[in-house]
Structure formats: structure tokens, C-alpha cells
Amino acid sequence: MANLEHKQQMSTADFAVMxxxxxxxxxxxxxxxxxxADAEQLAWLSVVLGGLVYYAAAYLMLSLGRQFxxxxxxxxxxxLWGPFLGNIILLWFVMVFIEMFWLGMAGFSHVVTFFxxxxxxxxxVTLGMLAVLVYLSLQDLGTIIRxxxxxxxxxxxxxxxxxxxxxxxxxxxxxxxxxxxxxKGILSGAVDSWSLYGGYELVLLFLPFVCRQNTRPxxxxxxxxxxxxxxxxxxxxxxxxxxxxxxxxxxxxxxMIVIRSVELPGTFVERLENYLLFAWMPAVFSSLTMFMYxxxxxxxxxxGHADHRPWVLLLAPxxxxxxxxxxxxxIIHQVSNFLMTVALSFSFIVIPVSLFLSWxxxxxxxxxx
Amino acid sequence: MQIYxxxxxxxRKFFFAARxxxxxxxxxxxxxxxxxAKNTLYSVEGKSMKHKNCPQIHKLSSSLxxxxxxxxxxxxxxxxxxxxxxxEIGEEISRVVAGLRQVAAPDGQPFLFTTVLxxxxxxxxxxxxxxxxxxxxxxxxxxRQALLVYLDGMTDMTILEKDVLQTxxxxxxxxxxxxxxxxxxxxxxxAGLTVSYQANQSIEAVMTGNALLLVDGIAQGLLxxxxxxxxxxxxxxxxxxxxxxxxxxxxxxxxxxxxxxRRRTRDTNIKIRIMQIGERSKTAVAVLYAAxxxxxxxxxxxxxxxxxxxxxxxxxxxxxxxxxxDRPWSPFPQMQGTERPxxxxxALYEGRVGIIVDNTPxxxxxxxxxxxxxxxxxxxxMPPLVSSVLRATRHIAAFIAIYLPSLYVAIxxxxxxxxxxxxxxxxxxxxxxxxxxxxxxxxLMEALLEIFQEAxxxxxxxxxxxxxxLGGFIIGNTVVQAxxxxxxxxxxxxxxxxxxxxxxxxxxxxxxxxxxxxxLLLASIFGLYGVMLGILAxxxxxxxxxxxxxxxxxxxxxINLIGDWKDSFVRLPQRLLTTRPxxxxxxxxxxxxxxxx
Numbered sequence: 031m032a033n034l035e036h037k038q039q040m041s042t043a044d045f046a047v048m049x050x051x052x053x054x055x056x057x058x059x060x061x062x063x064x065x066x067a068d069a070e071q072l073a074w075l076s077v078v079l080g081g082l083v084y085y086a087a088a089y090l091m092l093s094l095g096r097q098f099x100x101x102x103x104x105x106x107x108x109x110l111w112g113p114f115l116g117n118i119i120l121l122w123f124v125m126v127f128i129e130m131f132w133l134g135m136a137g138f139s140h141v142v143t144f145f146x147x148x149x150x151x152x153x154x155v156t157l158g159m160l161a162v163l164v165y166l167s168l169q170d171l172g173t174i175i176r177x178x179x180x181x182x183x184x185x186x187x188x189x190x191x192x193x194x195x196x197x198x199x200x201x202x203x204x205x206x207x208x209x210x211x212x213x214k215g216i217l218s219g220a221v222d223s224w225s226l227y228g229g230y231e232l233v234l235l236f237l238p239f240v241c242r243q244n245t246r247p248x249x250x251x252x253x254x255x256x257x258x259x260x261x262x263x264x265x266x267x268x269x270x271x272x273x274x275x276x277x278x279x280x281x282x283x284x285x286m287i288v289i290r291s292v293e294l295p296g297t298f299v300e301r302l303e304n305y306l307l308f309a310w311m312p313a314v315f316s317s318l319t320m321f322m323y324x325x326x327x328x329x330x331x332x333x334g335h336a337d338h339r340p341w342v343l344l345l346a347p348x349x350x351x352x353x354x355x356x357x358x359x360x361i362i363h364q365v366s367n368f369l370m371t372v373a374l375s376f377s378f379i380v381i382p383v384s385l386f387l388s389w390x391x392x393x394x395x396x397x398x399x
Numbered sequence: 400m401q402i403y404x405x406x407x408x409x410x411r412k413f414f415f416a417a418r419x420x421x422x423x424x425x426x427x428x429x430x431x432x433x434x435x436a437k438n439t440l441y442s443v444e445g446k447s448m449k450h451k452n453c454p455q456i457h458k459l460s461s462s463l464x465x466x467x468x469x470x471x472x473x474x475x476x477x478x479x480x481x482x483x484x485x486x487e488i489g490e491e492i493s494r495v496v497a498g499l500r501q502v503a504a505p506d507g508q509p510f511l512f513t514t515v516l517x518x519x520x521x522x523x524x525x526x527x528x529x530x531x532x533x534x535x536x537x538x539x540x541x542x543r544q545a546l547l548v549y550l551d552g553m554t555d556m557t558i559l560e561k562d563v564l565q566t567x568x569x570x571x572x573x574x575x576x577x578x579x580x581x582x583x584x585x586x587x588x589x590a591g592l593t594v595s596y597q598a599n600q601s602i603e604a605v606m607t608g609n610a611l612l613l614v615d616g617i618a619q620g621l622l623x624x625x626x627x628x629x630x631x632x633x634x635x636x637x638x639x640x641x642x643x644x645x646x647x648x649x650x651x652x653x654x655x656x657x658x659x660x661r662r663r664t665r666d667t668n669i670k671i672r673i674m675q676i677g678e679r680s681k682t683a684v685a686v687l688y689a690a691x692x693x694x695x696x697x698x699x700x701x702x703x704x705x706x707x708x709x710x711x712x713x714x715x716x717x718x719x720x721x722x723x724x725d726r727p728w729s730p731f732p733q734m735q736g737t738e739r740p741x742x743x744x745x746a747l748y749e750g751r752v753g754i755i756v757d758n759t760p761x762x763x764x765x766x767x768x769x770x771x772x773x774x775x776x777x778x779x780x781m782p783p784l785v786s787s788v789l790r791a792t793r794h795i796a797a798f799i800a801i802y803l804p805s806l807y808v809a810i811x812x813x814x815x816x817x818x819x820x821x822x823x824x825x826x827x828x829x830x831x832x833x834x835x836x837x838x839x840x841x842x843l844m845e846a847l848l849e850i851f852q853e854a855x856x857x858x859x860x861x862x863x864x865x866x867x868x869l870g871g872f873i874i875g876n877t878v879v880q881a882x883x884x885x886x887x888x889x890x891x892x893x894x895x896x897x898x899x900x901x902x903x904x905x906x907x908x909x910x911x912x913x914x915x916x917x918x919l920l921l922a923s924i925f926g927l928y929g930v931m932l933g934i935l936a937x938x939x940x941x942x943x944x945x946x947x948x949x950x951x952x953x954x955x956x957x958i959n960l961i962g963d964w965k966d967s968f969v970r971l972p973q974r975l976l977t978t979r980p981x982x983x984x985x986x987x988x989x990x991x992x993x994x995x996x
Contacts (some may be wrong), residue, residue: 043958142928146814150925158925158932166939176942176950176957181935183956304817304927311931 038239042250044175045233045240048320049088049254051178052229054186054261055317059285059310060137061225062269063278069212069219070275071205073266076219081259083220084227087377088251091230094381095237097388103234104331110387119380120332123231124325126376128345128352129369130228131321135159135353136362138314145286145307156353160346162315167323167342171239174323178316185312190261192306193268196288200271224370226262229317230255231377235324322349410495414488421481428474435463510598516544516615523548526602533605540567541577544615553608555627562589563612563623579617587612591624603681633659636738638761638905643780648738653683653757659740660687660753668692669747676705676719680712684719687743687753694750694984700947701752701765716759723754723765725945730913732906733946735767742776750985752947766946766983768953770967773797775903778970787969794968796901799894800911801937804841805922805930807891811837813926829885838923840884844892845915847878852896953982 040048069076098106103123108116138159139152147155166177233251240247269284272291278284290303299305326341335341356362460467504510510522520535527533527548536547545567549559566586567577583592591609595601601611601620608626633655636648649656657671668690675681684705688698701723708722716736724733737743738760743753746764754763764771773793778786811830815823833840851870855863875893878884895915902908914937921929944951954963963980965971979985 041959047958146928147926155925155928158928162932162935162939165936169939169943172950173939173943176952177939179958180938180942180952180956183958298819298822300819301816304814308927308931311928312935315935 038171039241040171040175040236040239041241042245042247044179045236045247046250046254047179047182048175048232048236049230049251050186050257051182051313051316052232052320053227053254053258053317054182054313055229056134056138056141056314057226057228058189058261058265058313059141059283060134061222062265062284063281064222064225065219065266066270066275066278066284068222069215071207071270072212072216073219073270073275074263076216077223077226077262077266078259079216079220080223080227081255081262084224084230084377085252085255087381088230088233088255089248090377090381090385091234092237092248092251094385094388095234097385097392100238102238102331104328106388107384110384110391117332119376119384120328122372122376122380123234124328126231126369126373127321127324128349129365129372131318131325131349132352132356133362133366133369134314134318134321135349136356138311138318139353141283141286142307142311144283145303152357153354156350159315159318160350160353163318163322164342164346166315166319167326168339174319178319181312181316185309185316186261188309189306189313190264192302192309193285193289194264195294195302196268196272196292198294199288199291200268201274202271204271204274205267221374222370223262224374225366227255227258228369228373229320231373232320232324234381235328322346410488410492414485414492417481417485417488421478421485424474424478431463431465435459435466504598508597508599509602512596512598512601512613512618512620514616514618516546516613519613520546522598526598536564538564538568540614541575543577546613547610548605548613549610549625550605550608553626553628554610555625558589558623558625558627559610562587563610577614579614579619582612582614582617582621587621587623589623589625593622593624595620595622606681630655639737639739639742639776639903641739641775641777641780644776645739645741647740649740649755649760649762651758651760653685653755656740656755656760656762657685660743660747663740663744664747672698672702674702674705676708676710677713678709678711680714682713683757684713685753685755685757687747687755689747689750692748692750692979692985692987693752695986697750697752697766697947701754705754713756714758716754716756716761716763719754719756720763723763729940729944730910731769731941731944731951732772732904732910733767733944733951735764735771736761736904736906737764738762739776745779746771748990749979750983766949767951768946768949768955768982769941769951770953770955770963770982772904772907773902774966779973783970783972790968790970793901793903796898797907797911799898800902800908801914801918802930802934803895803898804845804891804915805918805933806927807888808837808841808919809922809926809930812923826887829887832882833885834882835884836923837888838919840888841892841919842916844878844884844888845919847873848892848896849912949982954980 065073065076095103104120107119110116111119135156136152139155142155143150143152166174169177230251233247237247265285269278269288272288273281273284281287286303286306289306290301292302294300294302322342322345323338326338326345329341329345330336330338356365460470464470509526512519512522523535532551534549534551536549538545538547547559547563566588577586579594583594593604595604595611596619598620601622604622605611608628610623610625612621612623614621630652631650633647633650635646639648647659649659653673660669666689670688670690672686674684674686676684686698686701686705704723705719708719710718710722713719720732720734720736721727726733734754735746743762743764747753752765754765756762773790775789778790781789810817811826815826818826830837835843847870851867854870855867858866875889879886879889899908899911902911914933918930918933921933923929925932941951950957954960954967957963960981962978963982966976966980970976974991977991978988979990981988
């Protein structure tokens, strides 16, 4: 696709980058501990299984979108479910992203204040990031895609390189026993790994923007899932390999402890945690942008506005307030569980039923031409 | 007309009445003053007779109320007001007179030429009133009276004498009567000859150095191309020096600049459209493009934007640029400027549009991307590997030019733990000798640097090296010795300044300089987090910029335009640069190997 003016379309490559940007965000540092708690040494297997399961969910969304080519879910969901239920589902969809924003932003602010800006109120950190997020969300889709591509292609490779330096402290023995026979834990971990992959729901909204000429969005999304799965697998494997699963579970942010333990004697670069955080910030920014832009876009489409920008400004205080209110681990845990329930039910109940409804509708149409 | 007449009469009456009032007032004032002077003198003499020892002198106002200072002030104020009113009335009258003098002419035309030469001369006199450099030469052309009008100093007198005056004034030819056809077809031998029916066209032509020939009995003017004026020859560029590329650069003359382009390519697809901008200056602006390459709609968009410029004067390409860009508040240049004809030709063959403004040696090219700004003409005259390394250096330098001082402040103030232990200790030791916090230190240094840079740019060339030496010495040595700034910061700021000089575009380097202080501020508030917020804000801004619809970042890190990467961060050998950049949407993407390659 040529690099042209105000873009309202995206290529499959852009589509894949958007999925990577949305999924690889704050969770990289925040959620590793929970996964290891579930599946211990085999957390990597949970991550792989989770990747497959959530790719399947994304595939279902793509299938639903294909039933209504060029149409936004904001227009076809109320048609499928009726106006009342349709609007409830849209609200459900918006709430998933808003809650993901709250959790992501709250976790990010805590990590930044904890490791970089001690004694700085986390609200200040939240406000700073929110300003930049609003600035990007106020741009057109073409600019957002461009920023996502730029940031993703710069930040994620740097995060990966810095993170992989922790391989110097990797102890293969920590991965033993290789098969701890914790099937339940592995499955539970696979479900919990939604917290890593959360954000793929955007495919439902962005599919109509994807160019429909000679494109295979399913394959592009597959590649996106493959990339993030590799990154998440490396995260849990290195965390367990460096710290042991027990130590990782007892640490609030195991990835940060892992990177802090890396020493590169004789080089100018020391204490890598700040470098990792510095490179991680744009990744968080990318995912939070999507979580802010999507609710604004859905609201704008729902109320028939051509411009999503007033909605960004309207939602910004809500986003800020929610993120600031999640100020302790207990609330964060509760909201996180609630979010997972809401999101999983959306992916595995609402979408399949919607798909079924659309098939039934098609059948009826074919029966009564 | 009746309204004008009535208004004129009314204003005239009012003006004369006002003048009479002022005159009367002045006469009365003079008489009164004389009387006062006499009375005062007598009273003083009388009193001195009575009181010889102590002559009593009173204020003038005590005996004459109208001579008091306050009264005089009042009268003076009234006088001033009257003078202002008179001036306003005068202006109004001139406007009315100008309106009354207007002759019937189509819209946009000051008048129509008539067949009577004397009338035409009067009309031209009115237009060229107070233009001392406009010359009239009356002469007898065969059986008719003729008038030559030209602008002194911008006209080639030799052509006028040889091709016009000698031909028309000679009496040797058999034909003694002349008409328009004969003038055009037989008599005037000038190559550039145009018959003008419109007074406006004729006036503009005279103002650009052409001669206007008017003949009695002919209601048209003849425009003879005789332009010749003082100009700077084509010489070496001053802003974009190269080692191995061509050295000639554009000058201030539009025609010379067009010749420099035409000399480099004999392609008839290179089209030139000339238009005039500036309602008073009527500056010529040329739009250049390759007809079979340019993205459809781009030329029309450029012309549309140029036509929207409604301003009295255009003095430089910079003014045009500001009118054309989408975001004039952005610190980054959104049109590429160059003084190098080879760069312009390369741009045309990439499917871009060139804009040459008369009287400016810098031309504009659109669309413009960050990628293009970071390219230099030298990149294509050096081995690809070398130019790739140089390009990478430029990108790194751009990063350093904005962010290095802020990274310094962030690390020193918030995250000294990121430094190696030995270095952290030595930095702490150095910093202990200076009184300011690192942010203030950096700000002070930035201010000093900007002052010196500005001074060096503004000073005459002979003094500038002395000033820069003085600045370097003061910054590098004295400020450190005085304990105001630590030497590490001097290194940082010097590196930053040098990094900004690496940029091939001066406008871009100025943009980078502008962002340094806001970045410093963010770093001083939030440390590295602030720097990252700044980086993100700058990235968003750059991504949101559009140059004639194209993304300002161009193909940089855009996987949809991966084909453009071969001439972006790196430059591949010429034989591999087979396609034109996709980012400009050229009609013919094949550069070499195709039927034209």
C-alpha cells in the first residue's frame, strides 16, 4: 500500500503490527509471576497453549468479520443480537478495553515509580503517560498505524535484546523437573495467559479497515501470535531459569529481578533494569494507545460521529480515574480476575454465538431469496 | 459619478472652510500677541517709573486672560486636531480625485489603450506617477509619432537602439506609412515581440524590463523583450557544499535557474509552469515536474495551494513555503529546500514537484520526507558502503542533537546508578565543584551555545572566526575554570552542537535545536521517564506531519514500503536501485532496466 494521505485502510502487515503492539505491552513485566505460580517450570507450555487458544479466538473474530465485509461490528452486532442486546455487547467490548487500560496503566505506573522514580506519586506518572496517549489518540488512523509501526519495530527488538542478555545467568537446572505432571496447573496457566495475550480483540474492530485485495488477515494474525508467543515463552523460561520457579513466584516483578541480576563486567553498560524499562515504555505506550483509541472509536461509530477525537477527550478522565483508583494489589487482583472473566466470555461466548446467529441468518436468507 | 461629484464638492468646501478657520485663528493670535507684547512693555515702563528700585513684573496671563498657558495649550490642541482633520480630508479628497480620474476599463485593467498617443501617454503618466526610473522616448516613426516606454537599468539599450529606434527612425525605405502588421512583420526585428491589448499586461512587462512601443493611431502596444539587469552569476553554493558532486548552484534569477535544470536533462517531459504570486510584487514562481512520473493530482495540489496565497509581496522561497505547508507551527521543515540543480533534477525524476521562486537561490521540493532530508548529494558520488555508513551517522547524530543533553540530565539527576561505578564517582567529584543543579547547568550551557551560534551567523564573515574562537575559548575553558559548569557537560553540549551541524539541511538542524530545551525540561522533571515521554511526543508529531499528503517519515521503518529501504538508512549500489521510491506514488515505478532505463 502506498504511503498516502489520511489512511483509513491498512495492509495485513499493519494489521499484524497492531496486534503485536496491543498484546506486547505492560503484561510482559506484570503478569509473568501469575503464570509461573500456576504452571511452575512448565509455564512456557501454558504460554504456548494459551497462544493457540487465543489465536483460535482471534480466528473466530476474523470469521465473524468476514461475514460482514467492510462493516464495523458496531453496525452488525446490534443487527444480529437486536438493538438492546447489541448495545450491551458493544458496551461489553468497550469495557474490556477500558479495563485493560486501567490495569495496564496502573501496573505501569507502579513499576516506573518503584524502579525509576522513587517517592514520585504514581498519579504523576499516569498523568504524563496519559498526556502522550491522548496526543496520539487524537490523530487519524494513518498516523496511529505509522506510530505503532515505528515504535513496535524500534522498541520490541531493543526490549528483546536487553531481555535476552539475562541468558548469561540462566541455570538449566532450574528448569527441572522437566515434566512436573501438573496438567491442571498448565491448563489453568493457559487460561491465565489471556493476561499476556489480551488485546487481540481489536481484530474485530480493525478487520473492516484491512485492504481486501489479495490479503490473508488470518495468516498475518497467526504470525503476530507466533512472534508474541516466542517473546512470552522467552520471558517465562528465562525468569524460571534464572530465579527458579519458587523464587519467581515470591517476587512481585520477576522479570525485573532477572534483568537486575545480569552483570556485564568490563563494559560501559551496567545495571540493565533501567535500559529494559526505558525500552519497555514505548511498548506499553503502544498497547495503551490501542486500549484508548478503540473505545473512543467504538463510541464515535455507535453515536454516528465521523470524528473520534471528542470521545478521546471525554474518555481520558475516566481512564485516568480508573487507573489511579487501582492503587493496591488486592484491588488490582480482583479487577484483573473480573476482566479476564468478561474478556473470555466475550471471546468464547459472545463471538461464537454471534457467528452462529450470522450463519443462521445466512441460511434463512438463502432459504427465502 | 454624481455621488462622487457631490462628495468631492462637500469635502472641498469643508477643506477650504477649515483652512480659512485656521488662517483666521493664526492671524488673530499673531495680532493678540503683538498687543500683549506692547502692553507688557508699557506697563513695565510705567511701573518702573513709579517704583524705580523694585520694578514689578506681572505674568502676561494676569493682564491678558487669553495668554494663559492653559488657554495656549487648549488652542494648540485644537490646532493639532485641525491639522489632523485637514490631512484626513486631504487624503479623502485624493481618493475621490483618483476615483474621478478612473477611465472606463474592464475589471482588473487600469485603462484601455486608445488610438491617440497623447491620451495613452497621459494614462501611462498617471500609472507611473513618481516612478523616476520609468523613461519615455518620443520619436517620429515614419509618418507617425511613437513613444517608447522602458524601465531604466533593467532594459538593454543596445537592443532598443538597434532593433527599434534605428529601424523606425530611418527614412531610407520606400514605404513611408506604417501600421501594426508592418511593424510586427517587417520592421521590428526583435525575436521577443508581443502585441499587447491589455494595459495591465503592458505595465507588468515594462516593470520586468521589457520595452513598450506605442504608435499614434494604433490602439495596441508592442512589447519588446529587452530585459537586462544586474544579477549574480551562477556560482558555487554556500549552504550545501559537496566533495565530489557538481558545484554550480542556483542564483536569484528565475531564468538562469530554469536553464540550470534544462542543461541537465533534455527530457521534454520536464514541464515548467510559471505563475505570479503576490498581489503587489507579482513575483514569478515556476512549478516544475516530470509529466510522465509525477503522482496524479500532485501538481494540481501544488498549484492550488500556490493560487491560494493572497499576500501583497513574496520576497523569498521561505515565505512561499510557509504558505504551502500544512503545519506552519512545526519546528521541522515540511518542504525540502536546496540550492543544487542536480538535487532538483533527481527530485523531479522521483516524481516530486519543484518550485522555483524568482529572486531566491533556494528552491523548494515537495513532498518532503525525513528520509530525503537526511540524504546528501555526496551520497551518490561515494561508494555505497561509505555513503551508507555516513547516513547511519547522520541518523545517530540527529538523535544525539535532540536527546543527549536531556539523557545527561536524567542520568546524572535521577539514575546515576546506570553509570559504571568508577565513572559515577568521577562525575560526582566533578559535579561537586559546580554550584548549579545539572538542569540549570545544561540550560546555561545551551543558552551560551545558542548565543554564540547566533552571533557567528550574524557577524560579518571577517569577524565571525574571531567570535567563534572567543566563544569556544570562553565556553571550553573559562566557564569551566570559573567553576560554573563541569567539563563533562561541556563535552556533552559540544557533541550535541557538532551533531546538529552534521544535518544536510540547515532548517532541519534548527528544528532539532528547538527541541532541546523542552526535552531538558522533561528530563529534569521525570528523569529517563520524561525523556521517553519526550521521544514519544516527538515521534507522534513527526508521524502526524504530512507533506502534500505523504507521511513525513516516508518509508522509514514502514514494512509496507520495504522496497524503499534500499535508499534510506543505507544506500545500495546504483545497479540495485532499479525502482523509484514508492512513497511518492510515481506513475512509472521502474527507474532502470525498463524501456526508459
